Amino acid sequence: MDERRPFDLAGEIRRAATGPCFICEMLAGRPGYVHHVVAEDDDAIIFLSRYPTQRGYCLVAPRAHVEDLADGFSRDAYLGLQRRVHDLSRALKQVFDAERIYVLSLGSMAANSHVHFHVVPLPRGVPLARQQYHALMAEHGILELDEAEMRQMAVAIGRAYEGRR
Numbered sequence: 627m628d629e630r631r632p633f634d635l636a637g638e639i640r641r642a643a644t645g646p647c648f649i650c651e652m653l654a655g656r657p658g659y660v661h662h663v664v665a666e667d668d669d670a671i672i673f674l675s676r677y678p679t680q681r682g683y684c685l686v687a688p689r690a691h692v693e694d695l696a697d698g699f700s701r702d703a704y705l706g707l708q709r710r711v712h713d714l715s716r717a718l719k720q721v722f723d724a725e726r727i728y729v730l731s732l733g734s735m736a737a738n739s740h741v742h743f744h745v746v747p748l749p750r751g752v753p754l755a756r757q758q759y760h761a762l763m764a765e766h767g768i769l770e771l772d773e774a775e776m777r778q779m780a781v782a783i784g785r786a787y788e789g790r791r
């Protein structure tokens with residue numbers, strides 16, 4: 627299992643609560659908001675989490691700044707996002723030796739309000755007490771992956787994803 631390093635959760639909460647929307651900033655190409663992009667199209671973008679707790683930790687977001695999962699999308703737009711989540715799940719299974727693919731939509735109106743899905747491969751062999759939320763929470767530390775490793779991962783997942791579409 628990969629070692630995790632401590633994460634400055636208080637600092638991140640402060641940034642998320644007081645800063646602009648990190649997804650819109652990333653889409654606008656603003657410095658400081660660059661992420662490793664896995665795949666993108668006219669309506670959505672898939673990118674690696676900057677603070678991964680697992681290898682291959684991806685986020686899927688619509689390009690449009692929509693804040694309400696229930697009322698902000700037409701059924702077709704929502705299902706379109708879920709199709710990407712499913713294609714990505716299959717790509718992650720292909721690239722990583724994943725036992726499960728975890729999918730969550732989080733955020734709030736106070737921070738990270740732009741709807742996005744966390745799509746995360748759970749590696750095989752993680753003890754039960756370290757699965758589920760424990761496996762996802764930055765409170766338990768994040769992985770230290772260098773830029774080259776992140777880039778390589780984004781390319782590998784992107785190739786597998788494009789092969790699934």
Ligand SMILES: [Zn+2]
Pocket residue numbers: 647648649650651690691692740
């Ligand atoms: Zn946004």
